Amino acid sequence: MEKIPILRMGPFLLVTIQVDLYDRLALNLEADLIETVHKTGARGVLIDISAVSIVDSFMGRILGNIAGMSRILDAQTVVVGMQPAVAITLIELGLPLKGIHTALNVEKGIEKLRATIPPDDEETDDDYYFQ
Amino acid sequence: MIIISSSETASIRTEQDVARLLHRIKAVAADTGLGTVSQTKLMTAASELARNMLFYANEGVSYLEQISQGTKVGIRLTFIDHGPGIPDVDLAMQDGYTTNPQSLGLGLPGARRLVNEFAIISTVGKGTTVTVITWKL
Ligand SMILES: Nc1ncnc2c1ncn2[C@@H]1O[C@H](COP(=O)(O)OP(=O)(O)OP(=O)(O)O)[C@@H](O)[C@H]1O
Numbered sequence: 547m548e549k550i551p552i553l554r555m556g557p558f559l560l561v562t563i564q565v566d567l568y569d570r571l572a573l574n575l576e577a578d579l580i581e582t583v584h585k586t587g588a589r590g591v592l593i594d595i596s597a598v599s600i601v602d603s604f605m606g607r608i609l610g611n612i613a614g615m616s617r618i619l620d621a622q623t624v625v626v627g628m629q630p631a632v633a634i635t636l637i638e639l640g641l642p643l644k645g646i647h648t649a650l651n652v653e654k655g656i657e658k659l660r661a662t663i664p665p666d667d668e669e670t671d672d673d674y675y676f677q
Numbered sequence: 678m679i680i681i682s683s684s685e686t687a688s689i690r691t692e693q694d695v696a697r698l699l700h701r702i703k704a705v706a707a708d709t710g711l712g713t714v715s716q717t718k719l720m721t722a723a724s725e726l727a728r729n730m731l732f733y734a735n736e737g738v739s740y741l742e743q744i745s746q747g748t749k750v751g752i753r754l755t756f757i758d759h760g761p762g763i764p765d766v767d768l769a770m771q772d773g774y775t776t777n778p779q780s781l782g783l784g785l786p787g788a789r790r791l792v793n794e795f796a797i798i799s800t801v802g803k804g805t806t807v808t809v810i811t812w813k814l
């Protein structure tokens with residue numbers, strides 16, 4: 547089964563969505579991410595959607611589920627790199643991205659996550675790996 | 678009078694069919710001269726309507742047409758299914774109305790907001806037809 551890689555960056559997880567997600571892939575990602583947050587105790591999840599050309603109500607729901615589940619596991623979700631046309635479309639669609647932070651790019655997203663975590667709480671474990 | 682300058686049809690049975698349709702819409706919309714925001718809105722509306730066909734009617738057919746009316750040019754999309762139909766269309770067009778507890782009930786009202794023209798006809802036991810138009814402004 548095709549998988550979207552989840553990259554670990556210190557206390558955070560980074561997922562880059564390269565293709566327009568079709569349903570099964572999106573649902574797998576949701577399950578994988580939540581499991582990885584749980585396993586690693588990650589404090590933040592960055593979802594890079596700069597290559598995604600549309601976000602419909604289905605995809606919006608997946609992003610919302612990831613954010614909601616992560617919050618219960620004490621992690622914040624930041625969606626980064628949303629194309630301006632996608633952002634405009636989401637507003638008219640009326641999709642509430644509740645509990646989801648957004649940032650221009652991965653660097654800004656990391657800054658946003660760091661700001662939410664007390665410094666002594668950050669893991670020192672720095673090894674990066676692909677899952 | 679609306680003049681149709683190109684037309685293509687596709688059957689929608691799987692998610693991959695939806696993805697293929699969205700790519701075709703992007704190509705034809707770009708060819709018609711629609712800007713990125715209009716393209717994105719139209720593709721998003723199409724994704725909602727094609728998904729509804731798959732989910733509620735199992736399958737359906739889509740038409741993708743380049744049209745003109747007077748000096749205006751645009752894209753017309755039509756989605757036709759022979760599924761269960763919608764008992765109360767006015768209700769279904771409201772934000773948050775859904776018969777699927779997993780859903781947000783945004784597809785139909787959201788799609789209407791994303792295009793310039795929107796029409797829906799649905800008959801219980803016969804099926805549902807939705808037509809949308811985005812004009813190049
Ligand atoms: N093609 C269709 N055939 C039969 N019923 C439909 C069809 N399209 C929509 N409906 C009905 O209208 C309701 C509203 O549709 P709409 O797309 O607005 O929301 P949804 O599909 O329930 O949720 P969302 O699109 O936000 O995931 C649906 O729950 C369903 O009962």
Ligand SMILES: [Mg+2]
Pocket residue numbers: 725728729783784785
């Ligand atoms: Mg829908």
